[in-house]
Amino acid sequence: MATGKYCPRCGFRVDDFYFCPACGHNLRLRAKPAPSPPNPFVAAVLNFIFLGAGYLYMRKRLKLGVGLLFVFFLSLLGVITMQLENAGIGLLILAIADAALSLTLAIDAYETAKLSFSS
Numbered sequence: 001m002a003t004g005k006y007c008p009r010c011g012f013r014v015d016d017f018y019f020c021p022a023c024g025h026n027l028r029l030r031a032k033p034a035p036s037p038p039n040p041f042v043a044a045v046l047n048f049i050f051l052g053a054g055y056l057y058m059r060k061r062l063k064l065g066v067g068l069l070f071v072f073f074l075s076l077l078g079v080i081t082m083q084l085e086n087a088g089i090g091l092l093i094l095a096i097a098d099a100a101l102s103l104t105l106a107i108d109a110y111e112t113a114k115l116s117f118s119s
């Protein structure tokens with residue numbers, strides 16, 4: 001297995017150079033590290049604690065992640081409102097959160113179905 005780096009433009013072996021000695025290509029421009037793959041454990045913990053945050057962390061199913069996170073905070077707000085302010089308003093917020101959850105899952109189902117049959 002080759003461990004050296006090669007110039008992306010001309011293929012010359014460049015190792016630790018900043019510029020390719022063969023063609024002058026600026027290697028630091030391409031030196032941006034590829035985004036590291038998400039840690040599955042972190043993704044799971046994030047989703048466990050903050051509904052949907054794990055999806056945002058993975059950059060997958062972003063609409064589902066944003067939707068779930070919104071539902072999560074709205075539910076929290078609903079429960080807090082029920083306890084501290086007004087049970088009726090709290091219930092109303094929880095009902096809105098529930099509707100938002102349904103909508104989020106509907107959108108995710110739609111997009112998942114579309115993706116699975118388009119490829």
Ligand SMILES: [Zn+2]
Binds near residue numbers: 007009021024025
């Ligand atoms: Zn080169």
